[in-house]
Amino acid sequence: MIAAAQTLFLERGYAATTMEAISRQSDVPSATVYRLFSSKLGILRAMIAVSVDGTPEAIPLPEQPEARELLKSQDPTEQLAGFAAICRQVNDRTCQLYQVLVSAAASDPAAADLLAELAKQRKAGQDRIARALSRDKSLRPGLRQRDAADIIHALMSPELYRLLVIDRGWKPDKYQSWLAGTLIDQLLSARD
Template sequence: MPTRGDAPPPPRRPQARTRLARAAVVEAARQLFLERGYGATTVDAISTLADVPAATVYRLFSSKVGILRALLDVSIGGDDEDVAVAARPRVRALTEADDPGEQLAGFVGLTVQINTRVAPLYRVLVSAAGTDPDAAALLADLTRQRQEGQRVIVRALGRRGALRPDRRAGEAADLVHALLSPEMYRLLVIDRGWAPERYERWLRETLADQLLAPP
């Protein structure tokens, strides 16, 4: 029988257990979605691999597309914190930076990191969106969020008078959206074999040339 000094540690709080369960489900879903595809993966299979009861999985995520959304959120943010990328300190610091070139380079670096984490899952989502209306709605929502986030940097450059005089804000946002897209990352890094560092350097140079006014 343990003495007072040898008392066992207190049980984990419900919030901590919930976070562990969410993390286990998300990681199991990542493995199965990449191995089998979205359509062939069932919630029961995720539940079994995660060792989390199916009822708990549905309580935490509501549906299979809810699990995919959570998985993408973790991959985009790089952690399980419930904070949008645009509201994170690093992004806020970039929008407030004094040097337009520093703003653009920092935004490019952040996007390349996100695309590196998300690229395999983005292909799963695009494939699922072709047959699943809920996945299609998720894809549309994530695309909208990405566009809104990209407009933040364009507006920041515009406020400083850093955009080329012949480049309208809407056109600048279109260029950012296309060049920083997961599709462009996949085309050059995955399909054509560019190193992420080369891709990032090319993006910095190309966007600076296309967006920034001459010094």
């Protein structure tokens, strides 16, 4: 069902895809589709959650073992390189669905609310990175934790990923390397 919905959202767009079309495409009765997801937005929400995590369990990113370990790391360079890798992986998986949501948000208030909710969750997770760097006194001199969080939020944004990887044709590896280097250069104290 999820795969059928994703195909239809990408081919037709969110607005033109109906629950009935998803039912037909997935060969699942309409009543079952409605019972499981209640709406197109419910399906899109589930698709994004699974895509962010990369597994059917849809574990929120801050609760994933890799992210928790990186937040505890005493090596800020390793920490930022690790989060750049996670950011790249998440954007690789969610880029197309994120664009579907952005498009849907332009005409559907509930989709706009979901987009705002996801941005808030992303910001909260990225604030944790800035807090960890500040706690460990790894931020470059004069850089406030709040400003570090804003830099992280901007550089790790799905919009910047799309601009560089999709629009400009960067390879995902190049994006990840650039992101890690830029985060390190912008946030960390110079090392001797």
